[in-house]
Amino acid sequence: MKLWVVLCLALLWVELQNGACQQLKRRKDVGENRIRPGGKRVKMRPPKLKEGLGKGQSLLTQVLDKGRFLRLGQSTVLTPGKNMELRCKGNNIGWSYPTYLDTFNDSRLSIKQSDKYSQLILTSPSAADTGSYSCWVVVCDGTECEKDHDRSHVSYIYFTDRDNLFVPSAIHFEIVYLRPDRPAVVPCRVTDPQAKVSLHREVPPEELMANETLVTYDPTKGFVLQNPGPEHQGVFYCKAVAKGTPQISTKYQLLYVEVPVGPPFVSLEVLPESVRGGDNINVTCTVLGEPEEDVDFTWSYPGQEHRPVHIHTSWRLVNRGMGHITRVSQSVITVEDMETIDFGTYMCKTKNRHGETTVTINVVSQ
Numbered sequence: 001m002k003l004w005v006v007l008c009l010a011l012l013w014v015e016l017q018n019g020a021c022q023q024l025k026r027r028k029d030v031g032e033n034r035i036r037p038g039g040k041r042v043k044m045r046p047p048k049l050k051e052g053l054g055k056g057q058s059l060l061t062q063v064l065d066k067g068r069f070l071r072l073g074q075s076t077v078l079t080p081g082k083n084m085e086l087r088c089k090g091n092n093i094g095w096s097y098p099t100y101l102d103t104f105n106d107s108r109l110s111i112k113q114s115d116k117y118s119q120l121i122l123t124s125p126s127a128a129d130t131g132s133y134s135c136w137v138v139v140c141d142g143t144e145c146e147k148d149h150d151r152s153h154v155s156y157i158y159f160t161d162r163d164n165l166f167v168p169s170a171i172h173f174e175i176v177y178l179r180p181d182r183p184a185v186v187p188c189r190v191t192d193p194q195a196k197v198s199l200h201r202e203v204p205p206e207e208l209m210a211n212e213t214l215v216t217y218d219p220t221k222g223f224v225l226q227n228p229g230p231e232h233q234g235v236f237y238c239k240a241v242a243k244g245t246p247q248i249s250t251k252y253q254l255l256y257v258e259v260p261v262g263p264p265f266v267s268l269e270v271l272p273e274s275v276r277g278g279d280n281i282n283v284t285c286t287v288l289g290e291p292e293e294d295v296d297f298t299w300s301y302p303g304q305e306h307r308p309v310h311i312h313t314s315w316r317l318v319n320r321g322m323g324h325i326t327r328v329s330q331s332v333i334t335v336e337d338m339e340t341i342d343f344g345t346y347m348c349k350t351k352n353r354h355g356e357t358t359v360t361i362n363v364v365s366q
Contacts, residue, residue, distance in 0.1 A: 059088050060135050060153040072155035075193065075220075080127055080159040086120040088135035093118035094147060096154075098131035100170075127164035127191045132156050132220070156220050160192045165240040166249045167191055177291050177325070178228035178256045187222040188238035188249040195242035199223045202235040202251070230256045255325045257291055263355030264295055268348055274366045275343075280336045283361065285348035287329045291317055296351045297331035302344030302363075310334040340365075 062070045063085040078084060088095070093113065097120070101109050108123045122129060136152030138145050167189040178184045190197060197217055199208045210217050216224045225232055233256050238249040264287040271282050287295045297313055315329040335342050347360045 061087050075156045077158045080161050084122045084125050087117045089117050090137045092138040094136050094138045096134045125159050127159050127161040128168045130159050130167045130191045158191050165190055165195050165247045169250050173251050175253045184225045184228040185222050186252050190219050192242045193219045195240045197240045257325050264350040264352050264357045266350050266357045266359045268359045268361045277338055279338050283333045283346045285331045287350050289327050291327045293352050295329040298349040299333055300347040303341045
């Protein structure tokens with residue numbers, strides 16, 4: 001009897017061992033370590049996924065000597081005179097660069113698109129080429145294309161020149177408008193991000209101190225006046241120092257402006273006020289606005305397409321006291337030798353980037 005119990009226990013132990021061995025074998029079959037046919041043990045790794053360019057990665061690279069590439073950061077310092085070649089990955093790429101290269105149709109700049117990348121080449125760059133360079137992927141749906149903001153990159157490139165610490169400008173005396181509702185920028189940009197720059201008033205001579213709150217300096221923009229007021233008016237210049245003799249920028253005339261922002265503010269008048277047949281009249285449409293605000297005028301009048309008229313459009317800056325500068329834009333329609341067909345409603349339609357305003361006046365025979 002005892003022998004029979006011992007035999008049963010032995011058989012049970014054998015069965016349990018066989019089950020454990022088979023489970024261990026299955027684990028090895030699906031585990032991380034496998035044995036190749038040659039007997040060499042290797043460690044299995046999960047498949048590597050193909051990664052695309054994310055928001056934190058740069059599409060923009062600079063081509064160096066001997067086929068080497070440098071991924072550009074937010075800012076880059078280069079040597080003037082040495083040709084610059086930038087590349088941006090993609091088969092449909094848009095570019096942005098300092099606007100004056102387009103304004104003057106500069107032949108030193110060329111852009112070429114290939115199947116895999118776009119290439120921007122600037123030959124013999126100088127301090128004047130300092131500025132923001134960017135590229136982005138253009139996504140098209142049929143004939144409609146747009147910029148892919150998630151696949152874009154920008155780098156501010158300094159062409160550091162010890163003889164030109166300030167980015168050269170074609171204008172030797174610039175006007176900067178000060179508005180109470182927005183910051184103003186005195187655009188004395190530098191070619192060396194390490195240069196120490198200060199802002200000075202010409203009369204009375206004084207330095208306007210940068211204090212990190214009301215007045216700040218950004219080498220890519222210039223001095224930023226956060227809350228400009230009438231007290232900031234006058235002629236200013238910037239001074240820069242970088243391991244040598246200080247250099248002076250161009251001069252800036254700061255003018256204070258206080259006009260409402262919005263659609264044109266229009267007035268319409270007729271001279272003379274009393275009109276009869278045979279008289280000559282001037283109908284004047286006047287718009288008050290910001291100094292840099294362009295205005296478009298469109299006329300509608302009784303004798304249109306039947307009677308000859310003369311239309312003259314002009315604008316000027318006016319000082320309205322306390323240093324407030326306003327732009328006065330006018331369009332004048334002149335009708336000579338008034339006839340019956342010329343009497344009626346004269347309509348002036350004005351338009352700026354903020355909207356449209358239409359006014360009318362009725363001219364009757366006295």
